[in-house]
Amino acid sequence: MSTKTDKIDRLAELTAQQESSSGASLWKEALKRLxxxxxxxxGAGIIAVFLVLAIVGPWVAPYAPGQQWRGEVFVNRAEFVGARAENWFGLDHLGRDIFSRMLVGARQTLLLGVVSTLIGLSVGALIGSFSGACATLGGRVGQRIDSFIMRCIDIMLALPSLLLAVSVAAVLGQSITTVMIAIGVVQIPVFARLLRGAMLVQGGSDYVLAAHSLGIRKRRIVLTQIMPNSLSPVIVQATLSLATAIIEAAALSFLGLGNPDSAKNPEWGVMLTQAQNYADSAPMMAVYPALAIIITALGFTLLGEAMREALDPKLRG
Structure with missing residues (x-):
């Protein structure tokens, strides 16, 4: 006689087979569409270039990010060194090689985006899964708990994201860690509500009712069936959130809440902030980091939108 674990594993297998009559799983079909x-x-090409630069940038940079070419830049006289053989992007206001700082700064920018997104994803998924489990299988008490959690999430969503990030960063103080936490806090309600909504949809599926009829415990239904089948939109949102995180990190750095010492560890947002005072005399100081931020964010956005379309059941033939 089979155990309850065997029953639910069999149920999961049958459910997966029913999702695609062609024999291909949802993810295989989505990969073909991608x-x-x-x-x-x-989008994937842009991200691949960005990742390569972030990994090898510090080793292939022709100069150290803090190395200065003294006696060649005169800020008071608005004399800056533009692109030349020794310095492909020219020198900044302190006589540092902009090209080298762009290469090294790619890693710091990637770190900001990934860590902040992971913070928002992990905490948001924890809250969303608990709330979704309460609403789906928690009965009347669970629905009340879910309602309370969602009202708190709605309050966070009602605040402008940049305002919430600035408030958190102002409380914690100026540092790279502060920027990561601030952006992660902003993303928590997005992931929480998204996962909770996906779990509510899955909670009314036939396989959940069948699991109930087999006598499977509610906790096991949530962890082995509802949760895995609710992760598709969360994965797509994580990709899109990376683009948002990079832009918001640049915004916080532009407001003076980023890395206070960017000599050895430059970051594109900080470079853009430092260039604002020299927009008239040396506009390319701002153009290079701005273009890098825009193009990188575009890459994550394109890939995220493509993933959303590939996983959308309404768009699958």
């Missing part, structure tokens, strides 16, 4: 999507290929 390969055929020009938008996904462009």
């Amino acid at each position: 390969r055929a999507s020009k938008m996904a290929l462009v």
Whole structure:
């Protein structure tokens, strides 16, 4: 006689088989659609270049990010060194090689985006899964708990994201860690509400009712069935949130809440902040980091939108 674990594993297998009559799983079908999507290929290409620069940038940079070319830049006379053979992007206001700082800064920018997104994803998923489990299988008491949690999430969502990030950063103080935490806090309600909504949809599925009829424990239904089948939109949102995190990190750095000492560890947002005072005399100091931020955010956005379309059941043939 089979155990309850065997029953639910069999139920999961049957459910997966029913999702695609062609025999291909949801993720395999989505991967095929991504390969055929020009938008996904462009986004993935941009991200791949960004990742390579972030990994090898500090080793291939021609100069140290804090190395200064003294006696060549005169800020008081608005004399700056532009692009030349020794310095492809020219020198900044302190006589540092902009190209080298761009390469090294790619890693710091990637770190900000990834860590802040992981903070928002992990905490948001924890809250959203608990709230969704309460609403789906918690009975009347669970629904009350879910309602209270969602009202708190709605309050966070009602605040402008940048205002909430600035408030958190102002309380914690100026540092890179502060920027990561501030952006992560902003993303928590997004992931929480998204996962909770996906779990509510899955909670009314036939396989959940079948699991109930087999006598499977509610906790096991949530952890082994509802949760895994609710992660698709969360994964897509995580990709899109990376683009948002990079832009918001640049915004916080622009407001003076980023890394206070960017000599050895430059970051594109801080570079953009430092360039604002020299926009008239040396506009390219701002153009290079701004373009890097825009293009990188575009790559994550294109890939995220392509993933959303590939996983959308309404768009699958």
